[in-house]
Amino acid sequence: MSENLPASPPAPVHSGDAGKEMNDGGVSGQDARASVARAFCPDPSLPQTAASPIGSDMPPSPAAGRRSFLRAAMWGGGIAGLGGLAGLAARRLAGGNATNTAAKSALGPEFTYDVARFQTSDPALLRYEESARFPVNLTPPRNLAVAADGTIFVCGTGGIRKFSSTGKPALTIALDQPVVSLALRPNGEILAGQAGKITVMDAAGAVVAVWSDFSAGMLPTSIALTKDWIFVADAGNRVVLKLDASGKQTGNIGARDPARNIRGFVVPSPYFCVRMAPDGLLRVANPGEHQIEAYTLNGDFEMAWGKGSFALAGFCGCCNPVSFDIFPDGSFVTCEKGLPRVKLYNSSGEFTGLVAGPEAFPEYLQAANAGTPDSLGSGIYSVIDPSGRVLVLDVIGGTVRIMQPKERKP
């Protein structure tokens, strides 16, 4: 309402006008600033003289004005500097947080990789329950084995650790080179698979022999023993090496040979498992084909089972299972990465239940969904101990989980 406006509002004076006035021999710039102050602060108690700086009680001394200006500038600079330091610190802190998973892009759902529907399972399928877990203190752990007396051995970066069947630490064998696989001889000797070699140690960890006469790139990710032979799954060369008891290589199993109906192993990532089955045949995982294959000890292909599928009955992703073990009755426990799950199959390869579903491994799911580097190279390994328990090595959690049967196996 115009009635509420001042009767004659003083016209603001712009700097350009002030300059013009000055050039015309009118009021000075200081007078102009004062008139601005009067225009916007018509309080008569405010200083009105052209000689006084606006809003200041200080006398119109040029030195005092400079001093106050410098003081204000120093204060301002200091505050801005503090702010700058705070900003840099904030960036440093933000830089350390590489796992902000709350980030959403403006892209539509068709641009989201969504496997959430496969990350849950029916609890009714669980045949085992976790009875205990213990830390292995290896960063990261890589594999495990169990002796006939139930003693548990875990290997990884840093060496080998021995635990009682209840998880009590018993021995640590420090090794410079990471150990990726283990096997235990009946005489107590430990076979430790390392890149390019197999180190043989006595029960106390003293090195007895080192076998290294292998092809370039040899990576022994799994070792199986018979009375006379040692079978080594070489993920680097995608074959199973057959060694005699002294470690001398006598042949290969599984090299591509269409004439013998052997299609070869497809091993895209360093997970390649071999086990000796109670029926006298070797079982070898062919992860790229999503199958477990059976071979005679001479390398003849016998049969295979398994299919690729994200559903529970199949092996998920590009290359699974990453490890497995065989019960005395010939049935299997298998481990998968990507969708972390430990499953049971009968001796014919039919899915019979779960040891642990994806929900049991929240750290794996979190890493996979967030796309953090933990999602790469984090397998799950399992062995069956003499009492029928399944020991599951949780690589991201750094623990061994002891899984007890909920009921007698069907």
Added chain:
Amino acid sequence: MTDPSANRERRHPAEHSAVNEPHAPGRFPSGSPDSGLSLTRRELLKSGTRGLGLLGFGAATGFLAGRDRKADTLWQINPDRCIQCGRCATACVLEVSAVKCTHSHGMCGYCKLCTGYFEPEPINLDEGAENQLCPTGAIKREFIEDPYYEYSIINELCIGCGKCVKGCNMFGNGSLYLQINHDRCVNCNICAISLECPAQAFVQVPVGQPYLLRGKGTAGK
């Protein structure tokens, strides 16, 4: 002498009288009574606002200084930090992002079932559009020999969303990953994507080493 208790009074300036107050109307004593300095509420607010403004300006400058491209460097994505959030596709100043998927053929397993190429649980393991994961069809699949297939990125179609990278990282070995393609990147002083990247994956690399590659053999770039 000024009454020191006046320091604690917070009356409205209008309540002060010029007659019985030693200070000018609307003014409160500041500092010691002998300092002769006084401050109105308006001045206090004005100064505070200015101070806060300066503080904020400094903080923003400091924060951005950490992202400012240094001389003789280029922006690049550290694949070990990337979380495939999808912002590379939308935050770039270019209409189609300079970020593209890169494929390290030296690492690739040439899988028949590539989780970077196929939808989870595809209907068939073939090149049908309904089976493909990439919404823009930017990955080419070619048969090599049973059971191996080669996968290549079609740069013209890739928008850098990272969907295939997530599939490869989750199940495979990480041979698919995102990189800024420097034949497209205009190398902004402050990369717009780096400001939005929640994983701080954008880093400055020397001009002589413009890519952060995984594995030995790399195609795409």
